[in-house]
Amino acid sequence: MTENTPLGSGYVLQRKIGSGAMGSVWLAHDRDGKEVACKLLRSEFADDPAVVAKFVGERTVLVRVRHPHVVAMHDLVVDGGRLGIVMDLVRGSDLRAGLRPVGTLPPAEVARVGAGVAAGLAAVHAQGIVHRDVKPENILIDTTVAPSQPRVSDFGLARIAESSAATRSSMAIGTPNYMAPELADGHIATPAADVYSLGIVLYEMACGVTPFEGGTQLATIRRHGDALPGRPGGIPEPLWEVITDCTAKDPGQRPTASALAERLSSLVPTLASEPAAPRLAVPPAPVELRLTTPHTAVLPTAAVAAAASGNAASAGLQADHPVAATPQPIPVVKRKRRVIPAVAG
Structure with a gap:
């Protein structure tokens, strides 16, 4: 792809400004000369007829989402062998780079x-969309306003990607460090899964690490299901209560994104005098749960193979990229509605 390349009849790609798991991002101009961002999906998606059909079918829903805390999608373009998503150009960086x-x-x-991210997710959920991959890389920080504002990006891409031949019979479950436990059990993603992931992001913003990171991806996925986050020092009680509510194992016990936005907004003045906590090198030890009734859950073959070898890279996986691979049954534990911290002895 070269600079000044037309995309469809309404856009001209100017220069590449980024890349991610699903494709590359370009600075572009629309027919009126307005600057926009355009994400070109990778060839394995663009060349798949099922993805193209899903892409076209999702257009009406995706372009309907409008909110100050959402990176709006303006157009979905099919141009020969290219699929492009035209969206707001956000001046700034993502939350990962900011942290x-x-x-x-x-x-x-x-x-x-x-609160801003939760409000954006509430707008996405109101249109029947579940993000499925809420993480710092998918939260852009708009620095053209003061104070800078978070904006949720890449919503809806998981629904398009799952139509590809590579993932059609699999489960695109998100990024292991941020993945809700019910997704590892093979359940369909609901808005509560996004709230769980945002709870993990809150934890990371507060202490510098995610609660279950370390070891293999499979070990991380399992810890989401059978342990509670360990509490770091320096997180005030009101904020910690929000994090624990968001990361409840039972999706029905988590707040809605809308309620979460209101709750976090109300905490801002209360927490104004609290200093930032020190950055941790590793998370505190998780609190193991006493769980019952073994059953079989669906986890990605690639993650299983990587865990067995101790090398996630051997499966082509990275901690900051979504897992999408052929399901394989492995023994895990089934959670009941109430969980009790294990007591030594």
Whole structure:
């Protein structure tokens, strides 16, 4: 792909400005000269007739989502062998890049950013869309306004990607460090799964790490199901209560995104005097749960193979990329509605 390349009849690609798991992002101009961003999907998606059909079918729903905390999609373009998603051009960086130099954010800022993300997710959920991959890389920070504002990006892409031949008979379950436990059990993603992932993001903004990271991807996935996040020092009680509610094992016990946005917004003034916690190198030990009734869950073959070899890279997986692979049954444990922390002895 070269610069100044037309895309359809309404856009001209100017230059590549980024790339991700599903494709590359380009600075583009529309027919009126307005700058927009355009995500070109990778060839394995663009060349798949099922993906193209899903892409066209999803257009009406995806372009309907409009909210100050959402990166709006304006058009979905099919141009020969290319599929392009035209969206807002956000000036700034993603949350991952914003966290890198500072490690953690003050609790009030965690609440403010989290409230914006939750409000954006509520708008997405209102259109019947579940994001499925909420993580810092998919939260853009718009620095053209003061204070800077978070905006949820890449919603709806999981629904398009799952139509591909590579994932049609599999389960695109999101990114292991942020994945809701019910998705590992093979359940269909609901808005509650996004709230869980946002709870993990809140945890990471507050202490610099995710609660179950470390070891293999399979081990991380299992810890989401059979352990509670360990509590780091420096997280005020009101914020910690929000995090624990968001990361409840039972999806029905989690708040809605709309209720979460209101709750976090109300905490901002309360937390204003609280300092940022130190950045942790590793998360605190998770709190193991006493669970009952073994059953079989669906987890990705690639993740299983990577766990067995101790090398996620051997399966082509990265911690910041979604898992999408052929399901394979492995023994895990079934959670009941109430879980009790295990007691030693």
